[in-house]
Amino acid sequence: MASISRSSLLPQCTSCVRRFTRQNLDAWGSQQTRNISKKAKEAERNIVVKLLKDVPRYGRAGSYVPLNPSLMRNRWFPARVADYVPVIQLKQLKAQELDLSRDFSYGVRAKLEEAEEDEEDLVAARRYVRPIEIDVLSPERSIELLNTFVPPTIDFYRQRIEQERESRPRFGASGAADVLTAAAMASKPKAHADAIYGSVSTADVVTTIRGALAHNDEAARVILNEADVKFLTGHEGEDTSRVKQLGVFKLEIQLGAEEPLLRNVRVREKTAEA
Template sequence: MASLGRTAVLPHCTACTRQMTRLRWGEMPPLQPLQQIRCISKAAKEEERYIVVKLLKDKRRWGRAGSYIRLNPGRMRNRWFPQRIADYVPVTTLKELKAKGVTIGRDPEFGVEHALQEEPEIDPEFLQQKHHVRPVELDFLSPARSMELLTTFVPPTIEFARQRIEQDKVDTGRRYGTSDAADILTAAAMASKPKPLTNAIYGSVSTADVVAVVKSALAHNDEAARVVLSDSDVRFLDPSAEGDGSRVKQLGSFKVEIKVPGAEAPIVRTVRVRERKPDE
Protein backbone atom coordinates (compact mmCIF):
# COMPACT_ATOMS: atom_id res chain seq x y z
CA MET A 1 0.00 0.00 0.00
CA ALA A 2 2.94 2.27 0.76
CA SER A 3 4.38 1.72 -2.71
CA LEU A 4 1.04 2.47 -4.30
CA GLY A 5 0.75 5.68 -2.28
CA ARG A 6 4.17 6.79 -3.41
CA THR A 7 3.66 5.96 -7.06
CA ALA A 8 0.36 7.81 -7.03
CA VAL A 9 2.25 11.05 -6.29
CA LEU A 10 3.75 12.14 -9.58
CA PRO A 11 6.61 14.65 -9.80
CA HIS A 12 5.65 18.25 -10.54
CA CYS A 13 8.95 19.57 -11.92
CA THR A 14 12.17 18.42 -13.59
CA ALA A 15 14.12 18.70 -10.34
CA CYS A 16 11.79 16.27 -8.61
CA THR A 17 11.99 13.84 -11.54
CA ARG A 18 15.81 13.98 -11.51
CA GLN A 19 15.83 13.35 -7.75
CA MET A 20 13.50 10.34 -8.05
CA THR A 21 15.67 8.72 -10.70
CA ARG A 22 18.81 9.05 -8.60
CA LEU A 23 17.35 7.74 -5.34
CA ARG A 24 15.98 4.33 -4.68
CA TRP A 25 12.34 3.93 -4.11
CA GLY A 26 12.89 2.46 -0.66
CA GLU A 27 15.16 5.34 0.48
CA MET A 28 13.07 8.15 -1.02
CA PRO A 29 11.61 10.45 1.67
CA PRO A 30 7.89 11.12 1.56
CA LEU A 31 7.03 13.93 -0.82
CA GLN A 32 5.45 17.02 0.68
CA PRO A 33 2.45 18.52 -1.09
CA LEU A 34 3.47 21.60 -3.12
CA GLN A 35 1.95 24.94 -2.09
CA GLN A 36 0.41 26.81 -4.96
CA ILE A 37 1.35 30.55 -5.09
CA ARG A 38 -1.01 32.86 -6.88
CA CYS A 39 0.58 35.76 -8.78
CA ILE A 40 -1.76 38.68 -9.30
CA SER A 41 -1.09 40.66 -12.46
CA LYS A 42 -1.01 44.47 -12.61
CA ALA A 43 -4.26 44.55 -14.56
CA ALA A 44 -5.96 42.41 -11.92
CA LYS A 45 -4.71 44.71 -9.18
CA GLU A 46 -6.10 47.74 -11.01
CA GLU A 47 -9.48 46.01 -11.41
CA GLU A 48 -9.60 45.40 -7.67
CA ARG A 49 -8.49 48.91 -6.64
CA TYR A 50 -10.33 51.02 -9.26
CA ILE A 51 -13.83 51.19 -10.65
CA VAL A 52 -14.97 51.90 -14.21
CA VAL A 53 -16.79 55.22 -14.68
CA LYS A 54 -18.12 57.14 -17.67
CA LEU A 55 -16.98 60.74 -18.20
CA LEU A 56 -19.79 63.26 -18.55
CA LYS A 57 -17.49 66.20 -19.34
CA ASP A 58 -14.21 66.71 -21.15
CA LYS A 59 -11.47 66.31 -18.55
CA ARG A 60 -7.92 67.42 -19.28
CA ARG A 61 -5.40 64.58 -19.08
CA TRP A 62 -8.25 62.08 -18.59
CA GLY A 63 -10.34 61.91 -21.74
CA ARG A 64 -13.28 63.17 -23.73
CA ALA A 65 -16.88 63.10 -22.55
CA GLY A 66 -18.42 59.66 -23.12
CA SER A 67 -15.20 57.68 -22.68
CA TYR A 68 -14.75 55.01 -20.01
CA ILE A 69 -11.86 55.19 -17.54
CA ARG A 70 -10.74 53.55 -14.31
CA LEU A 71 -10.93 55.81 -11.28
CA ASN A 72 -10.23 55.68 -7.57
CA PRO A 73 -13.50 55.04 -5.71
CA GLY A 74 -12.75 57.79 -3.17
CA ARG A 75 -12.25 60.46 -5.80
CA MET A 76 -15.39 59.34 -7.59
CA ARG A 77 -17.46 59.39 -4.40
CA ASN A 78 -16.20 62.70 -2.99
CA ARG A 79 -15.57 64.88 -6.03
CA TRP A 80 -16.38 63.63 -9.50
CA PHE A 81 -19.85 62.23 -8.89
CA PRO A 82 -21.15 65.23 -6.84
CA GLN A 83 -19.73 67.62 -9.46
CA ARG A 84 -21.30 65.57 -12.30
CA ILE A 85 -17.94 65.00 -13.95
CA ALA A 86 -18.46 61.23 -14.25
CA ASP A 87 -21.13 58.63 -13.65
CA TYR A 88 -21.04 55.07 -12.34
CA VAL A 89 -21.18 52.17 -14.84
CA PRO A 90 -23.50 49.27 -13.92
CA VAL A 91 -22.15 45.73 -13.89
CA THR A 92 -24.34 44.68 -16.84
CA THR A 93 -23.09 47.58 -18.93
CA LEU A 94 -19.50 46.79 -17.96
CA LYS A 95 -19.93 43.19 -19.19
CA GLU A 96 -21.29 44.45 -22.49
CA LEU A 97 -18.34 46.81 -22.89
CA LYS A 98 -15.87 43.99 -22.29
CA ALA A 99 -17.73 41.80 -24.74
CA LYS A 100 -17.60 44.48 -27.42
CA GLY A 101 -13.94 45.19 -26.73
CA VAL A 102 -14.44 48.83 -25.82
CA THR A 103 -11.21 50.51 -24.67
CA ILE A 104 -11.27 51.41 -20.97
CA GLY A 105 -8.54 53.75 -19.82
CA ARG A 106 -7.53 57.39 -19.45
CA ASP A 107 -5.90 59.49 -22.16
CA PRO A 108 -3.06 61.46 -20.50
CA GLU A 109 -2.47 63.47 -23.71
CA PHE A 110 -6.02 64.78 -23.99
CA GLY A 111 -6.15 68.59 -23.82
CA VAL A 112 -2.39 68.96 -23.42
CA GLU A 113 -0.69 71.55 -25.63
CA HIS A 114 2.64 70.30 -26.87
CA ALA A 115 5.62 72.52 -27.53
CA LEU A 116 6.35 73.62 -31.04
CA GLN A 117 8.36 71.11 -32.99
CA GLU A 118 11.59 71.96 -34.69
CA GLU A 119 11.05 73.25 -38.19
CA PRO A 120 12.56 71.28 -41.03
CA GLU A 121 15.80 72.48 -42.52
CA ILE A 122 15.43 75.09 -45.23
CA ASP A 123 17.24 74.73 -48.50
CA PRO A 124 20.15 77.23 -48.63
CA GLU A 125 19.26 78.07 -52.22
CA PHE A 126 15.85 79.18 -51.05
CA LEU A 127 17.42 81.51 -48.49
CA GLN A 128 19.53 83.15 -51.16
CA GLN A 129 16.46 84.20 -53.09
CA LYS A 130 15.50 87.80 -52.52
CA HIS A 131 11.90 88.32 -51.50
CA HIS A 132 10.02 91.55 -51.78
CA VAL A 133 9.28 93.04 -48.37
CA ARG A 134 6.27 95.29 -48.34
CA PRO A 135 7.00 98.49 -46.42
CA VAL A 136 4.84 99.40 -43.46
CA GLU A 137 2.34 102.04 -44.43
CA LEU A 138 1.40 104.53 -41.71
CA ASP A 139 -1.70 106.57 -42.35
CA PHE A 140 -0.69 110.06 -41.18
CA LEU A 141 -2.96 113.05 -41.35
CA SER A 142 -1.89 116.03 -43.40
CA PRO A 143 -0.98 119.25 -41.52
CA ALA A 144 -4.00 121.04 -42.98
CA ARG A 145 -6.38 118.28 -41.87
CA SER A 146 -4.78 118.18 -38.43
CA MET A 147 -5.33 121.91 -37.99
CA GLU A 148 -8.97 121.54 -39.07
CA LEU A 149 -9.54 118.87 -36.44
CA LEU A 150 -7.80 120.96 -33.78
CA THR A 151 -9.99 123.94 -34.65
CA THR A 152 -13.11 121.77 -34.37
CA PHE A 153 -12.44 119.83 -31.17
CA VAL A 154 -10.32 122.20 -29.07
CA PRO A 155 -12.61 124.59 -27.12
CA PRO A 156 -11.91 128.35 -27.12
CA THR A 157 -10.94 128.33 -23.42
CA ILE A 158 -8.81 125.71 -21.65
CA GLU A 159 -9.14 125.95 -17.87
CA PHE A 160 -6.73 124.90 -15.12
CA ALA A 161 -7.08 125.11 -11.32
CA ARG A 162 -4.03 125.93 -9.18
CA GLN A 163 -3.45 126.91 -5.54
CA ARG A 164 -2.56 130.57 -4.89
CA ILE A 165 0.53 131.46 -2.87
CA GLU A 166 -0.45 133.66 0.06
CA GLN A 167 1.78 136.80 0.22
CA ASP A 168 3.00 138.25 3.52
CA LYS A 169 1.87 141.81 4.25
CA VAL A 170 4.68 144.38 4.21
CA ASP A 171 4.60 147.06 6.89
CA THR A 172 5.43 150.33 5.12
CA GLY A 173 4.67 152.61 8.11
CA ARG A 174 7.25 154.46 10.22
CA ARG A 175 8.71 152.44 13.07
CA TYR A 176 8.97 154.17 16.43
CA GLY A 177 12.38 154.48 18.05
CA THR A 178 14.34 154.45 14.79
CA SER A 179 16.19 157.24 13.06
CA ASP A 180 15.45 158.68 9.66
CA ALA A 181 18.65 157.15 8.29
CA ALA A 182 17.55 153.65 9.32
CA ASP A 183 14.20 154.13 7.67
CA ILE A 184 15.90 155.27 4.47
CA LEU A 185 18.18 152.22 4.42
CA THR A 186 15.23 149.90 5.06
CA ALA A 187 13.23 151.49 2.26
CA ALA A 188 16.18 151.15 -0.12
CA ALA A 189 16.62 147.48 0.78
CA MET A 190 12.94 146.78 0.22
CA ALA A 191 13.05 148.57 -3.14
CA SER A 192 16.01 146.48 -4.31
CA LYS A 193 14.17 143.19 -3.65
CA PRO A 194 12.05 141.86 -6.52
CA LYS A 195 8.38 142.39 -5.96
CA PRO A 196 6.52 139.08 -5.55
CA LEU A 197 3.72 138.24 -7.91
CA THR A 198 0.36 139.03 -6.42
CA ASN A 199 -1.26 136.07 -8.20
CA ALA A 200 1.57 133.56 -7.89
CA ILE A 201 0.65 129.86 -7.79
CA TYR A 202 2.26 126.70 -6.54
CA GLY A 203 3.81 124.92 -9.49
CA SER A 204 2.97 126.12 -12.97
CA VAL A 205 0.90 125.46 -16.09
CA SER A 206 3.18 124.21 -18.85
CA THR A 207 2.76 123.41 -22.52
CA ALA A 208 2.77 119.72 -21.56
CA ASP A 209 -0.36 120.33 -19.47
CA VAL A 210 -2.02 122.03 -22.42
CA VAL A 211 -1.10 119.15 -24.76
CA ALA A 212 -2.56 116.60 -22.32
CA VAL A 213 -5.89 118.46 -22.21
CA VAL A 214 -5.96 118.85 -26.00
CA LYS A 215 -5.29 115.14 -26.56
CA SER A 216 -8.10 114.20 -24.17
CA ALA A 217 -10.44 116.39 -26.22
CA LEU A 218 -9.29 114.78 -29.48
CA ALA A 219 -9.67 111.24 -28.11
CA HIS A 220 -13.46 111.35 -28.50
CA ASN A 221 -13.15 111.13 -32.31
CA ASP A 222 -11.38 108.32 -34.16
CA GLU A 223 -9.88 110.58 -36.82
CA ALA A 224 -8.99 113.38 -34.41
CA ALA A 225 -7.22 110.91 -32.12
CA ARG A 226 -4.64 110.38 -34.91
CA VAL A 227 -3.42 113.97 -34.70
CA VAL A 228 0.25 114.02 -33.63
CA LEU A 229 0.91 116.86 -31.17
CA SER A 230 3.97 117.49 -28.98
CA ASP A 231 5.03 120.05 -26.39
CA SER A 232 7.08 121.98 -28.96
CA ASP A 233 3.92 122.62 -31.01
CA VAL A 234 2.38 124.74 -28.22
CA ARG A 235 3.65 128.19 -27.09
CA PHE A 236 2.37 130.84 -24.68
CA LEU A 237 2.07 134.33 -26.21
CA ASP A 238 1.85 136.22 -22.91
CA PRO A 239 4.92 138.33 -22.01
CA SER A 240 4.89 137.00 -18.44
CA ALA A 241 5.52 133.46 -19.66
CA GLU A 242 8.90 132.09 -18.63
CA GLY A 243 11.69 131.22 -21.01
CA ASP A 244 10.51 130.62 -24.55
CA GLY A 245 6.84 130.62 -23.55
CA SER A 246 6.73 127.09 -22.14
CA ARG A 247 4.95 127.83 -18.82
CA VAL A 248 3.12 130.41 -16.70
CA LYS A 249 3.24 130.70 -12.91
CA GLN A 250 0.34 132.97 -11.96
CA LEU A 251 -3.40 133.22 -12.07
CA GLY A 252 -5.09 134.83 -15.02
CA SER A 253 -5.91 134.34 -18.69
CA PHE A 254 -3.16 133.78 -21.25
CA LYS A 255 -3.10 133.32 -25.01
CA VAL A 256 -1.56 130.17 -26.40
CA GLU A 257 -0.96 129.16 -30.01
CA ILE A 258 -1.08 125.60 -31.33
CA LYS A 259 0.55 124.71 -34.63
CA VAL A 260 1.54 121.29 -35.98
CA PRO A 261 4.67 121.02 -38.14
CA GLY A 262 3.98 121.96 -41.77
CA ALA A 263 0.81 123.97 -41.08
CA GLU A 264 0.46 127.45 -42.56
CA ALA A 265 -1.07 129.24 -39.58
CA PRO A 266 -1.60 128.34 -35.92
CA ILE A 267 -4.79 128.43 -33.92
CA VAL A 268 -4.98 130.63 -30.83
CA ARG A 269 -6.78 129.59 -27.68
CA THR A 270 -7.14 131.07 -24.18
CA VAL A 271 -5.66 129.32 -21.17
CA ARG A 272 -7.40 130.40 -17.95
CA VAL A 273 -5.66 129.65 -14.67
CA ARG A 274 -8.07 130.07 -11.77
CA GLU A 275 -7.66 129.65 -8.03
CA ARG A 276 -8.40 126.19 -6.74
CA LYS A 277 -11.28 125.98 -4.32
CA PRO A 278 -10.78 124.29 -0.93
CA ASP A 279 -13.22 121.48 -1.76
CA GLU A 280 -11.49 120.56 -5.05
Protein backbone atom coordinates (compact mmCIF):
# COMPACT_ATOMS: atom_id res chain seq x y z
CA MET A 1 0.00 0.00 0.00
CA ALA A 2 2.93 2.30 0.69
CA SER A 3 4.24 1.83 -2.83
CA ILE A 4 0.84 2.52 -4.28
CA SER A 5 0.41 5.70 -2.22
CA ARG A 6 3.93 6.88 -3.20
CA SER A 7 3.28 6.36 -6.92
CA SER A 8 0.03 8.26 -6.60
CA LEU A 9 1.97 11.32 -5.44
CA LEU A 10 4.10 11.39 -8.61
CA PRO A 11 2.83 13.47 -11.59
CA GLN A 12 0.81 11.42 -14.02
CA CYS A 13 0.39 13.61 -17.10
CA THR A 14 3.13 14.75 -19.44
CA SER A 15 2.87 18.44 -18.57
CA CYS A 16 3.10 17.67 -14.86
CA VAL A 17 6.20 15.54 -15.39
CA ARG A 18 7.79 18.36 -17.42
CA ARG A 19 6.97 20.96 -14.74
CA PHE A 20 8.29 18.73 -11.98
CA THR A 21 11.55 18.11 -13.86
CA ARG A 22 12.03 21.84 -14.56
CA GLN A 23 11.58 22.67 -10.88
CA ASN A 24 14.25 20.15 -9.91
CA LEU A 25 16.64 21.47 -12.55
CA ASP A 26 16.16 25.04 -11.37
CA ALA A 27 16.88 23.96 -7.83
CA TRP A 28 20.07 22.23 -8.91
CA GLY A 29 21.16 25.15 -11.09
CA SER A 30 20.79 27.63 -8.25
CA GLN A 31 23.53 25.83 -6.30
CA GLN A 32 26.95 27.53 -6.61
CA THR A 33 30.11 25.48 -7.01
CA ARG A 34 33.57 26.79 -6.18
CA ASN A 35 36.50 25.73 -8.33
CA ILE A 36 39.89 26.32 -6.77
CA SER A 37 42.89 26.37 -9.07
CA LYS A 38 45.98 24.30 -8.45
CA LYS A 39 48.06 27.35 -7.58
CA ALA A 40 45.43 28.54 -5.13
CA LYS A 41 45.38 25.15 -3.46
CA GLU A 42 49.16 25.17 -3.18
CA ALA A 43 49.06 28.71 -1.75
CA GLU A 44 46.58 27.56 0.91
CA ARG A 45 48.82 24.65 1.85
CA ASN A 46 52.01 26.76 2.07
CA ILE A 47 53.41 27.81 5.41
CA VAL A 48 55.48 30.87 6.25
CA VAL A 49 59.12 30.14 7.11
CA LYS A 50 62.11 32.28 8.03
CA LEU A 51 65.13 32.00 5.74
CA LEU A 52 68.44 31.32 7.46
CA LYS A 53 70.44 31.58 4.24
CA ASP A 54 70.26 33.56 1.02
CA VAL A 55 68.21 31.56 -1.44
CA PRO A 56 67.95 32.69 -5.08
CA ARG A 57 64.39 33.33 -6.29
CA TYR A 58 63.17 33.31 -2.65
CA GLY A 59 64.98 36.04 -0.72
CA ARG A 60 67.88 36.92 1.51
CA ALA A 61 68.54 35.56 5.00
CA GLY A 62 66.02 36.82 7.59
CA SER A 63 63.16 37.11 5.10
CA TYR A 64 59.78 35.47 5.65
CA VAL A 65 58.53 33.55 2.60
CA PRO A 66 55.78 31.00 1.90
CA LEU A 67 56.97 27.45 1.31
CA ASN A 68 55.56 24.04 0.64
CA PRO A 69 55.40 22.05 3.92
CA SER A 70 56.87 18.89 2.41
CA LEU A 71 59.85 20.83 0.96
CA MET A 72 60.41 22.47 4.35
CA ARG A 73 60.11 19.19 6.23
CA ASN A 74 62.29 17.05 3.95
CA ARG A 75 65.00 19.41 2.72
CA TRP A 76 65.15 22.97 3.99
CA PHE A 77 64.72 22.38 7.73
CA PRO A 78 67.22 19.47 7.93
CA ALA A 79 69.75 21.50 5.90
CA ARG A 80 69.18 24.57 8.13
CA VAL A 81 68.12 26.67 5.15
CA ALA A 82 64.96 27.90 6.89
CA ASP A 83 63.25 27.72 10.27
CA TYR A 84 59.60 27.39 11.27
CA VAL A 85 57.71 30.50 12.42
CA PRO A 86 55.56 30.10 15.55
CA VAL A 87 51.86 30.93 15.25
CA ILE A 88 52.08 33.86 17.69
CA GLN A 89 54.98 35.42 15.78
CA LEU A 90 53.15 34.86 12.48
CA LYS A 91 50.11 36.75 13.83
CA GLN A 92 52.37 39.62 14.86
CA LEU A 93 53.96 39.73 11.40
CA LYS A 94 50.56 39.85 9.74
CA ALA A 95 49.42 42.55 12.14
CA GLN A 96 52.48 44.61 11.17
CA GLU A 97 51.54 44.09 7.50
CA LEU A 98 54.98 42.75 6.78
CA ASP A 99 55.62 41.54 3.22
CA LEU A 100 55.53 37.73 3.37
CA SER A 101 55.75 37.14 -0.37
CA ARG A 102 58.52 35.44 -2.27
CA ASP A 103 61.12 37.52 -4.18
CA PHE A 104 61.45 35.78 -7.54
CA SER A 105 64.08 38.24 -8.81
CA TYR A 106 66.48 37.87 -5.88
CA GLY A 107 69.84 36.43 -6.91
CA VAL A 108 68.88 36.37 -10.58
CA ARG A 109 69.09 40.02 -11.62
CA ALA A 110 72.88 40.12 -11.60
CA LYS A 111 73.02 37.03 -13.77
CA LEU A 112 70.52 38.55 -16.16
CA GLU A 113 72.59 41.73 -16.41
CA GLU A 114 75.70 39.67 -17.08
CA ALA A 115 73.83 37.72 -19.73
CA GLU A 116 72.67 40.96 -21.37
CA GLU A 117 76.25 42.22 -21.40
CA ASP A 118 77.39 38.94 -22.92
CA GLU A 119 74.72 39.26 -25.60
CA GLU A 120 75.88 42.81 -26.37
CA ASP A 121 79.46 41.60 -26.65
CA LEU A 122 78.30 38.78 -28.90
CA VAL A 123 76.39 41.18 -31.16
CA ALA A 124 79.42 43.47 -31.34
CA ALA A 125 81.62 40.50 -32.20
CA ARG A 126 79.22 39.49 -34.94
CA ARG A 127 79.24 43.00 -36.38
CA TYR A 128 83.03 43.10 -36.43
CA VAL A 129 84.37 41.74 -39.68
CA ARG A 130 88.03 40.95 -39.69
CA PRO A 131 89.69 42.48 -42.74
CA ILE A 132 91.20 40.10 -45.23
CA GLU A 133 94.95 40.34 -45.10
CA ILE A 134 96.61 39.80 -48.46
CA ASP A 135 100.36 39.60 -48.70
CA VAL A 136 100.85 41.69 -51.85
CA LEU A 137 104.06 41.22 -53.76
CA SER A 138 106.23 44.22 -54.46
CA PRO A 139 106.47 45.48 -58.07
CA GLU A 140 110.13 44.43 -58.26
CA ARG A 141 109.34 40.88 -57.08
CA SER A 142 106.41 40.65 -59.48
CA ILE A 143 108.65 41.64 -62.40
CA GLU A 144 111.20 39.00 -61.32
CA LEU A 145 108.54 36.29 -61.29
CA LEU A 146 107.19 37.39 -64.67
CA ASN A 147 110.68 37.33 -66.11
CA THR A 148 111.14 33.79 -64.78
CA PHE A 149 107.86 32.17 -65.82
CA VAL A 150 106.88 34.10 -68.94
CA PRO A 151 108.83 33.06 -72.09
CA PRO A 152 110.59 35.72 -74.19
CA THR A 153 108.12 35.19 -77.04
CA ILE A 154 104.43 34.52 -76.63
CA ASP A 155 102.80 32.79 -79.60
CA PHE A 156 99.26 33.28 -80.87
CA TYR A 157 97.60 31.72 -83.90
CA ARG A 158 95.10 33.55 -86.09
CA GLN A 159 93.59 32.98 -89.52
CA ARG A 160 94.84 35.18 -92.34
CA ILE A 161 92.36 37.19 -94.40
CA GLU A 162 92.45 36.06 -98.03
CA GLN A 163 93.11 38.99 -100.35
CA GLU A 164 90.73 39.54 -103.26
CA ARG A 165 92.27 38.91 -106.64
CA GLU A 166 92.07 41.51 -109.38
CA SER A 167 89.03 40.96 -111.51
CA ARG A 168 89.70 39.72 -115.03
CA PRO A 169 88.22 41.62 -117.99
CA ARG A 170 84.76 40.38 -118.82
CA PHE A 171 84.07 40.04 -122.48
CA GLY A 172 80.83 41.50 -123.62
CA ALA A 173 80.44 43.74 -120.58
CA SER A 174 79.53 47.32 -121.08
CA GLY A 175 82.02 50.10 -120.55
CA ALA A 176 79.79 51.65 -117.92
CA ALA A 177 79.91 48.48 -115.82
CA ASP A 178 83.70 48.42 -116.00
CA VAL A 179 83.86 52.03 -114.88
CA LEU A 180 81.59 51.34 -111.86
CA THR A 181 83.59 48.26 -110.85
CA ALA A 182 86.87 50.15 -111.04
CA ALA A 183 85.45 52.99 -108.97
CA ALA A 184 84.19 50.57 -106.28
CA MET A 185 87.56 48.82 -106.10
CA ALA A 186 89.36 52.14 -105.83
CA SER A 187 87.11 53.42 -103.04
CA LYS A 188 87.45 50.23 -101.01
CA PRO A 189 90.47 50.40 -98.68
CA LYS A 190 93.02 47.73 -99.38
CA ALA A 191 93.61 45.39 -96.45
CA HIS A 192 97.04 44.64 -95.09
CA ALA A 193 98.70 41.69 -96.72
CA ASP A 194 99.07 39.96 -93.32
CA ALA A 195 95.69 41.02 -91.92
CA ILE A 196 93.95 38.49 -89.69
CA TYR A 197 90.40 37.77 -88.65
CA GLY A 198 89.80 39.39 -85.27
CA SER A 199 92.84 40.53 -83.33
CA VAL A 200 95.27 39.70 -80.52
CA SER A 201 94.44 41.94 -77.55
CA THR A 202 96.07 42.69 -74.24
CA ALA A 203 93.28 40.66 -72.62
CA ASP A 204 94.49 37.60 -74.55
CA VAL A 205 98.04 38.29 -73.42
CA VAL A 206 97.04 38.68 -69.75
CA THR A 207 95.06 35.42 -69.84
CA THR A 208 98.04 33.56 -71.31
CA ILE A 209 100.45 35.03 -68.75
CA ARG A 210 98.15 34.15 -65.85
CA GLY A 211 98.03 30.56 -67.10
CA ALA A 212 101.83 30.46 -67.06
CA LEU A 213 102.00 31.89 -63.53
CA ALA A 214 99.36 29.54 -62.11
CA HIS A 215 101.84 26.65 -61.84
CA ASN A 216 103.77 28.36 -59.02
CA ASP A 217 102.25 29.38 -55.67
CA GLU A 218 104.18 32.62 -55.35
CA ALA A 219 103.89 33.56 -59.01
CA ALA A 220 100.13 33.01 -58.88
CA ARG A 221 99.94 35.95 -56.43
CA VAL A 222 101.15 38.40 -59.06
CA ILE A 223 98.38 40.91 -59.80
CA LEU A 224 98.30 41.64 -63.53
CA ASN A 225 95.59 43.62 -65.31
CA GLU A 226 94.99 44.66 -68.89
CA ALA A 227 95.93 48.25 -68.05
CA ASP A 228 99.45 47.04 -67.15
CA VAL A 229 100.09 45.70 -70.66
CA LYS A 230 100.40 47.55 -73.97
CA PHE A 231 101.77 46.98 -77.47
CA LEU A 232 104.71 49.12 -78.49
CA THR A 233 104.62 48.09 -82.16
CA GLY A 234 102.03 46.76 -84.59
CA HIS A 235 99.05 48.62 -83.22
CA GLU A 236 96.88 50.94 -85.28
CA GLY A 237 96.83 54.58 -84.28
CA GLU A 238 96.65 55.29 -80.56
CA ASP A 239 94.99 51.99 -79.71
CA THR A 240 97.84 50.09 -78.03
CA SER A 241 95.57 47.31 -76.75
CA ARG A 242 95.54 45.11 -79.87
CA VAL A 243 97.26 44.10 -83.10
CA LYS A 244 95.44 42.96 -86.24
CA GLN A 245 98.06 41.34 -88.46
CA LEU A 246 100.60 38.58 -88.50
CA GLY A 247 104.11 39.28 -87.31
CA VAL A 248 106.26 39.82 -84.23
CA PHE A 249 105.48 42.80 -82.00
CA LYS A 250 106.98 44.36 -78.90
CA LEU A 251 104.98 44.17 -75.67
CA GLU A 252 105.54 46.18 -72.49
CA ILE A 253 104.48 45.04 -68.99
CA GLN A 254 104.56 47.81 -66.40
CA LEU A 255 103.79 47.00 -62.74
CA GLY A 256 105.24 50.09 -61.10
CA ALA A 257 108.85 48.97 -61.05
CA GLU A 258 111.70 51.16 -62.23
CA GLU A 259 112.08 49.22 -65.49
CA PRO A 260 109.20 47.54 -67.33
CA LEU A 261 109.36 44.00 -68.64
CA LEU A 262 109.58 43.62 -72.42
CA ARG A 263 108.32 40.58 -74.29
CA ASN A 264 107.60 39.64 -77.90
CA VAL A 265 104.17 38.66 -79.16
CA ARG A 266 104.29 36.55 -82.28
CA VAL A 267 101.09 36.19 -84.26
CA ARG A 268 101.38 33.21 -86.60
CA GLU A 269 99.10 32.02 -89.33
CA LYS A 270 96.64 29.32 -88.35
CA THR A 271 96.76 26.59 -90.95
CA ALA A 272 93.87 24.33 -91.88
CA GLU A 273 95.60 21.35 -90.23
CA ALA A 274 95.90 23.23 -86.90
